[in-house]
Every structure is written in structure tokens, then in C-alpha cells.
Amino acid sequence: MEPDPQRERDTPGDRPDWSPYDEAAAQEDAEWRRNRRRRWWAILGVSSLMLCLVGSAVGYILYDRATRIDRSTPAIVVEQYIYTIFEDRNLDGAEVFECRDSSSRESMQALLADIEERETRYNIVIKVSTANYASSVVGDNAEVSVSLRVDVPEEDGRPSRSTQQWQFQLRDEDGWRVCGAAKQEP
Incomplete structure (x- = not known):
């Protein structure tokens, strides 16, 4: 039996062996395929x-965690403050890391001004x-001792490092906050 192109295109044509039932079955089959295609596109x-x-929600949560200010421990607050x-x-x-009545701003600003002046000059x-954190917590007050490492690039490409010991006073005001900072003399 040879293929019949007219019947293969699902068009009944004027054939005597093509019944109305065949035409209804072909239309039903075509409708079923269209509905299946629509269903798959909808899915x-x-x-x-x-x-x-879901991707947006996960991205938002990860971004929020990465950028959230962490005031859970005094050492973390000091590290974020210095950074x-x-x-x-x-x-x-x-x-955002300082107490309402903080006195740490002046000493940190003086050190930053000295660093920026050297950067401009040279x-x-x-x-x-930062390095060597040591903290002690008593109630709502804490003290954090930390070494500030100041790396200055030299002409030969290697940095020259000086270390300064600093003492930070913190208070728990809805999370730890820096209230004072002072350089300790050796």
C-alpha cells in the first residue's frame, strides 16, 4: 500500500473511503495535541x-546576610569599625558602630588623617x-585590645610594617558599640 499524502496531512479530502468518523477522530486528535502543547507551555x-x-528570594537572603552589620560580639564590632x-x-x-556619646572618633580620625597625609606626600x-584581639566583657561593658598593623610600601616593593596597640571601650546598646579608643604606649 502506498502512502496517501492527502490523508497524511489530516485533511479528509473527497475520498469515498474517508468517513465522517475519520474526520472527527482527526479533529479530536489535532485538538488533543494542541491542548497538550498548551499544557506543557503553561507548565x-x-x-x-x-x-x-525562588532565585530572587535566595539572592536577597544571601545579600542581606553578607551586608548585615554584626554587633554580636565586641571583637567583631571593633574589626568592622576599623575596616x-x-x-x-x-x-x-x-x-553605626559608635555609642551615642562616643569619644573614639577623634583618635581614629587623627590616625586616619596622618595616614592620608603620608599617602598624599609620598x-x-x-x-x-588588625591582629591579636583580646577582649573582656563585664555586664554591658567590654574592652577590646587589638594590634593595628600599618603596612607602608617601600621603594623595593616590600612593605614596612609598624604595629600599634589600641584599646577600645564598648557598651551594649542594642548590640555592641564603640564608645572610646586610645592608643596604648609601650
Whole structure:
């Protein structure tokens, strides 16, 4: 039996062996395929929408955790405070880590001004990092002792490092906040 192109296209034509039942079955089959295609597109669309919503929620949660200010321990607050002042060079941003009646701003601002003056004078970038944290908490007050490492680049490419010991006083005001900072003399 040879293929019949007229029948293969699902068009009944004027054939005597083509009955109205065949035509109804062909229409029913075509309708079933169209509905199945629509159903799969709807499922694909809803799945894509859900994936986008879940991805957005996860992204928001991860971003929020990464950028949230952590005031859970005095040492973490001191580290974020020093990073904000010396790495970001943002004294206004450091206010979120300070007590209402903080006296730490002046000493940190003086050190930052000295560093920036040297950077301008010698056209270099000075890095400040922290090390050797020691903290003691008594009630709502805490003291954190930390070493500030000041790395100054030299002509030979290697940094020259000086270490300064600093003492920070903190108070728990809805999370730990820096109330005072003083350089300790050796």
C-alpha cells in the first residue's frame, strides 16, 4: 500500500473511503495535541516563574546576610569599625558602630588623617589591618585590645610594617558599640 499524502496531512479530502468518523477522530486528535502543547507551555511558564521567584528570594537572603552589620560580639564590632574607617575611608559610615556619646572618633580620625597625609606626600597606599584581639566583657561593658598593623610600601616593593596597640571601650546598646579608643604606649 502506498502512502496517501492527502490523508497524511489530516485533511479528509473527497475520498469515498474517508468517513465522517475519520474526520472527527482527526479533529479530536489535532485538538488533543494542541491542548497538550498548551499544557506543557503553561507548565514551563509556571516553573520558570517559580524558579525566578525562588532565585530572587535566595539572592536577597544571601545579600542581606553578607551586608548585615554584626554587633554580636565586641571583637567583631571593633574589626568592622576599623575596616570601615581605614579600608572604606568612611568616617560617616563608622557612626553605626559608635555609642551615642562616643569619644573614639577623634583618635581614629587623627590616625586616619596622618595616614592620608603620608599617602598624599609620598604617593603611596598605606594598608591598616588588625591582629591579636583580646577582649573582656563585664555586664554591658567590654574592652577590646587589638594590634593595628600599618603596612607602608617601600621603594623595593616590600612593605614596612609598624604595629600599634589600641584599646577600645564598648557598651551594649542594642548590640555592641564603640564608645572610646586610645592608643596604648609601650
